[in-house]
Amino acid sequence: MHKPLSLFIGLRYTRARRRDQFISFMSLSSMIGLMLGVAVLITVLSVMNGFDRELKQRILGMVPQATLSSAQPLRDWQSLVTLAEKTPGVAAAAPMSQVQGMLTANGQVTGAMITGIEPALERKVSILHDYMLFGRMEDLKDGEYGLVLGQQLASNLGVQPGDPVTLVLPEASLSAAGVIPRFKRFTVVGIFQVGAEVDGMLAYVYYADAGRLLRIGDAVQGVRLKVDDLFKARQINQQLLAQLPPFFYGSDWTQTQGSLFNAIKMEKAMMSLLLLLIVAVAAFNIVSSLVMVVNDKKSDIAIMRTLGATPGMIQRIFLVQGTAVGLGGTLAGVALGVLLSLTVSDLVMFYERLSGVHLFDAYFVNYLPSQLKWFDVLWVGCTAFALSFLATIYPARQAGRVQPAEALRYE
Structure with a gap:
């Protein structure tokens, strides 16, 4: 099946070769960081939704x-x-x-x-x-x-x-x-x-x-x-x-009871903002890894420029690579976050039975509640992907500005 040249080369750069193992490791670590940030954010939001639901059912069920x-x-x-x-x-x-x-x-x-x-x-x-x-x-x-x-x-x-x-x-x-x-x-x-x-x-x-x-x-x-x-x-x-x-x-x-639920709503918003910083750090790692890739691939970029590749094509190559890393990390994080949100209550109960420590006896519920909302999943996934895509723009533009003569001077 025919692929655009920029898509073909960009996807190829995401696969490791022996001499590029460090660069591939950087890309993999960026993907894992993004995955963990997305998964944690989805899981925490689901747990807070669970506590909010229990509060509404119990307090508003009585008053x-x-x-x-x-x-x-x-x-x-x-x-x-x-x-x-x-x-x-x-x-x-x-x-x-x-x-x-x-x-x-x-x-x-x-x-x-x-x-x-x-x-x-x-x-x-x-x-x-x-x-x-x-x-x-x-x-x-x-x-x-x-x-x-x-x-x-x-x-x-x-x-x-x-x-x-x-x-x-x-x-x-x-x-x-x-x-x-x-x-x-x-x-x-x-x-x-x-x-x-x-x-x-x-x-x-x-x-x-x-x-x-x-x-x-x-x-x-x-x-x-x-x-x-x-x-x-x-x-x-x-x-x-x-x-x-x-x-x-x-x-x-x-x-x-409005002040109580307004406080919970504000706490959820602030927690989301703080955890979103984890995703932002992972996106920054994508910037650093792509900058290293661009520096490592300057000779390849120069050769492609001499063969007729335009600066726009070079930019698209690295946009594809960074977007692939961001998309992979986001999808893996969403899958892991959804899995954890659906099973975190059972996992905590298993840990309590295994250790004999009851973590939630001091709270108004004796278990860790979780309620997965697909709007939260969509919001987190789209935000993480958008941040990872924005993180690829600067390295891609730098790649497009590489001058063939300067890059090949010492080759």
């Missing part, structure tokens, strides 16, 4: 994605739930009330957010039921003052299912002894462990029990929503508020 709250006690909350579930983009809705207080047991005191829920509907909007260590959500029943605690809260208080816990409300009551805070005793009926910070700050009771604490009877403060698209939560809230009386107001996860 409300969007809420519709009322300035007045909401007694007919069933109608609001029905209205919300009929709205496009809303997956489910459930009643909720919240009260802040102090939990005390065994001489220990810790603050907590007490949330009143309806267990049957809460299953549709929360992942709580999937992470119960002890007991069930259905153990929360009207009038029994049961309490479901996060594992960290239970550990801080030193309690187990069946133990009593006293809730101290930040509301003073007048008595013969003076002004004293309100107390209410609960019984622990369940413990959950999501593995995030919510384990140390959330507790759940039946919504009617929470209503009695808030002195609103069996009414609730509002309704929490689970949405199909997290980034449309605010839009859905505004759409629902337009159909409700003015004493309703809304909030969404971007107001309560």
Whole structure:
């Protein structure tokens, strides 16, 4: 098959000959450096995507994605739930009330957010039921003052299912002894462990029990929503508020947890930028290796010029060589990066079993999560190839400027 002369010679220069082994080694090291840089960048991005996914599933699976709250006690909350579930983009809705207080047991005191829920509907909007260590959500029943605690809260208080816990409300009551805070005793009926910070700050009771604490009877403060698209939560809230009386107001996860996810997004961007420097260093190695090739091939360039090769043809020869090195390194790096991204969780688990060291016990997940996104693969691959191609331009132009007479003077 006929090949353009510049393509034929450029590809031939990439293959080693005995007297060119050092030059070939330089080209190979540049290719390996580019491959490792691309593979590491894809793998790290996949791991960060995995942590981001776990955070969204666990934290946003526990805290409300969007809420519709009322300035007045909401007694007919069933109608609001029905209205919300009929709205496009809303997956489910459930009643909720919240009260802040102090939990005390065994001489220990810790603050907590007490949330009143309806267990049957809460299953549709929360992942709580999937992470119960002890007991069930259905153990929360009207009038029994049961309490479901996060594992960290239970550990801080030193309690187990069946133990009593006293809730101290930040509301003073007048008595013969003076002004004293309100107390209410609960019984622990369940413990959950999501593995995030919510384990140390959330507790759940039946919504009617929470209503009695808030002195609103069996009414609730509002309704929490689970949405199909997290980034449309605010839009859905505004759409629902337009159909409700003015004493309703809304909030969404971007107001309560947005700073956390913005921090993760910024960290991912900065990590990508730093790791991209590895690819840039590998591209610089391509420059140095091609400059050495040009110096070594000056006599060959001069001979080709005397035989009629134009400076443009000489430039294309070395562009082909550098592009072949860059393309080979990029493709190998993409393949290795994809393979590592798909297997890194299993590799880390194998290492933990082999060494007996558990690397992630201190984190909110007990394994190394990884989520491969093909957009990241495409972005990394295209960026690496573009940098490697740009790295070939300077040596190729220098090769095109070689003067035959000067190159052959001392031959």
